[in-house]
Amino acid sequence: xxxxxxxxxxxxxxxxxxxxxxxxxxxxxxxxxxxxxxxxxxxxxxxxxxxxxxxxxxxxxxxxxxxxxxxxxxxxxxxxxxxxxxxxxxxxxxxxxxxxxxxxxxxxxxxxxxxxxxxxxxxxxxxxxxxxxxxxxxxxxxxxxxxxxxxxxxxxxxxxxxxxxxxxxxxxxxxxxxxxxxxxxxxxxxxxxxxxxxxxxxxxxxxxxxxxxxxxxxxxxx
Amino acid sequence: xxxxxxxxxxxxxxxxxxxxxxxxxxxxxxxxxxxxxxxxxxxxxxxxxxxxxxxxxxxxxxxxxxxxxxxxxxxxxxxxxxxxxxxxxxxxxxxxxxxxxxxxxxxxxxxxxxxxxxxxxxxxxxxxxxxxxxxxxxxxxxxxxxxxxxxxxxxxxxxxxxxxxxxxxxxxxxxxxxxxxxxxxxxxxxxxxxxxxxxxxxx
Numbered sequence: 407x408x409x410x411x412x413x414x415x416x417x418x419x420x421x422x423x424x425x426x427x428x429x430x431x432x433x434x435x436x437x438x439x440x441x442x443x444x445x446x447x448x449x450x451x452x453x454x455x456x457x458x459x460x461x462x463x464x465x466x467x468x469x470x471x472x473x474x475x476x477x478x479x480x481x482x483x484x485x486x487x488x489x490x491x492x493x494x495x496x497x498x499x500x501x502x503x504x505x506x507x508x509x510x511x512x513x514x515x516x517x518x519x520x521x522x523x524x525x526x527x528x529x530x531x532x533x534x535x536x537x538x539x540x541x542x543x544x545x546x547x548x549x550x551x552x553x554x555x556x557x558x559x560x561x562x563x564x565x566x567x568x569x570x571x572x573x574x575x576x577x578x579x580x581x582x583x584x585x586x587x588x589x590x591x592x593x594x595x596x597x598x599x600x601x602x603x604x605x606x607x608x609x610x611x612x613x614x615x616x617x618x619x620x621x622x623x624x625x626x627x628x
Numbered sequence: 629x630x631x632x633x634x635x636x637x638x639x640x641x642x643x644x645x646x647x648x649x650x651x652x653x654x655x656x657x658x659x660x661x662x663x664x665x666x667x668x669x670x671x672x673x674x675x676x677x678x679x680x681x682x683x684x685x686x687x688x689x690x691x692x693x694x695x696x697x698x699x700x701x702x703x704x705x706x707x708x709x710x711x712x713x714x715x716x717x718x719x720x721x722x723x724x725x726x727x728x729x730x731x732x733x734x735x736x737x738x739x740x741x742x743x744x745x746x747x748x749x750x751x752x753x754x755x756x757x758x759x760x761x762x763x764x765x766x767x768x769x770x771x772x773x774x775x776x777x778x779x780x781x782x783x784x785x786x787x788x789x790x791x792x793x794x795x796x797x798x799x800x801x802x803x804x805x806x807x808x809x810x811x812x813x814x815x816x817x818x819x820x821x822x823x824x825x826x827x828x829x830x831x
Binding site: 415482 | 677699722727730
């Protein structure tokens with residue numbers, strides 16, 4: 407367990423230090439959301455209606471932005487060789503890395519969502535609902551993204567391929583994330599139904615993403 | 629610690645559809661060093677990566693006797709490859725501390741840093757290290773966590789004369805404590821009783 411804790415601490419340290427890219431995702435998220443009202447125009451009712459969708463799209467793209475470094479950085483400096491050789495199961499190592507990645511890139515998105523909600527004319531309750539769905543849904547984006555990161559790890563410039571591989575798989579998360587947010591804001595569907603499915607998607611992706619990414623790494627390292 | 633013996637028989641390595649070597653036999657026991665030599669592309673690095681479990685064994689078998697039966701060969705081996713497995717934004721001590729803990733060491737990076745002469749740079753980010761210093765920091769990992777098998781790929785690359793002597797001292801200590809070394813190299817590494825495995829000569 408201590409080995410995984412060490413890996414987790416290292417990943418968090420790397421993300422928050424210079425060049426780690428921890429804040430890049432949040433910055434990108436901010437830009438997308440700030441630009442939207444300018445593009446849509448001063449229609450407050452329209453903004454409030456599409457606000458949750460904009461926030462979710464922004465979060466989805468922002469969480470993909472830094473995923474290509476999740477494993478590539480370790481491949482390039484040889485760390486991945488040692489991680490593969492270690493007696494710590496590769497699945498757990500991938501999970502620890504993905505969890506640290508979510509803490510440093512996914513969680514900041516959730517934290518700034520209430521603030522960005524103001525820019526989209528969402529009231530406090532609506533912003534909180536979107537933040538809650540992002541909190542439940544962004545881990546799924548990270549763990550699904552880990553599969554793409556593992557598949558494209560040996561490719562130079564694999565970032566675009568990663569997006570192409572991963573985005574189709576994230577569609578259900580996006581659908582139920584936005585559906586749950588809208589259910590909380592305008593109804594008529596009860597919030598619980600889509601939100602429970604969103605949580606189920608996340609829990610499933612924690613398992614599937616971890617094992618699939620580890621399997622892809624073992625194949626790809628050959 | 630029991631006497632360890634690493635043996636490979638009939639090993640065949642295939643990289644990218646091309647057979648690099650085939651029918652390779654070798655055996656190294658505790659306290660012995662095996663220097664793998666040969667021209668570029670003869671498969672020296674591939675052999676080391678094969679022992680480390682990073683390259684698939686196309687044919688033949690590899691076995692370890694006398695080690696920890698609960699662990700695989702890669703889990704009992706240190707692999708010092710061409711890359712140093714260091715993160716530029718972490719300090720020297722943090723880099724070593726991480727690998728020491730991840731590879732199951734007891735922690736305590738300073739003695740190992742002192743062994744490679746980097747203790748005065750412990751708080752410096754690894755980005756500022758020279759190639760030779762990075763190599764020494766990588767070697768410190770081998771000292772920090774005790775493992776019977778050392779797989780060294782060009783261990784003396786980028787090291788100055790003093791650091792080479794220090795490395796050969798560490799290697800002799802490792803051999804004296806019953807460990808074994810498989811090193812791919814072009815030049816001498818400062819070990820007297822090392823045997824040589826020449827790749828590509830027979831073919």
